[in-house]
Amino acid sequence: MSIPSSLLASESITFEGAIELTQSLLSFMEADRLxxxxxxxxVTSLVKTQNGARGFFVTYLTDDREEPDHPSPGVVEALRSAPEIVAELLVKNLAMSAAMVVHHSRQQKQEMAADSARVQERSRNLIQILQIPACQTIASQMLESLQSANGKYETFFQRWGYDDEQKLAMGSAVRSAIG
Structure with missing residues (x-):
């Protein structure tokens, strides 16, 4: 059995193309065809570019299938192949999903809060499985920005307009992931 070329990302893949490719990949995985x-x-072909990695994570972390709850060895090894891109996206997904749990809970949108909590848990799980040193570095930088309202990630927090309660949830999630 060889991999269909339609499941391999090109260097010029778009974010939207990466979403579609990841959806196809998950279907093949679910059917146990790979x-x-x-x-x-x-997955390595996807995560070697920013667009590919973003599209992969937005699809993989939110998918309704069980694969993302128990990442396969192939997914884990592929994610380790691009530590800088993967680490930043995983830590940001962890933080953003923690903030969205707070947001959706305030709006009494329990299903959306549960979806965000699932993304948070999957992100935390991957960070812990991968043990990429860059995750620790990025998490530390993010925690520093949360504490000082300054630093590398302060513009990220400002761009999304996170409030104190959301930042508290983000800090708690990031600390729990890097333990």
Whole structure:
């Protein structure tokens, strides 16, 4: 069995193209139609670019299937192949989803809050499984920005307009992931 070329991302893949490719990949995985080496090759092709990695994570972390709750060896090894891109996106997904749990809970949108909590849990789980040193570095920088209202991630927090309660939830989530 060899991997269909349609499951391999090009260097010029768009964010939207990466979402579509990841959806196809998850369907193949669910149908047990790929070897772990094929899964690793497909995910590696996605996460080597910013657009590919963003599209992969937005799809993978929010998918209704169980695969993202228990990442396969092929996914794990592929994510380790691009530590800088993967680490930043995972830590940001962890923080943003924690903030969205607060937001949706305030709006009494329990289903959306539960979806955000699932993304938060999946992000935390991947950070802990991968043990990429860059995750620790980025998490520390993010915590520093949360504490000092300054630093590398302060513009990120300002751009999304996170309030104190959301920042508290973000800090708690990030600390729990890096333990």
């Amino acid at each position: 070897l772990q080496a094929d899964i690793q090759q497909a």
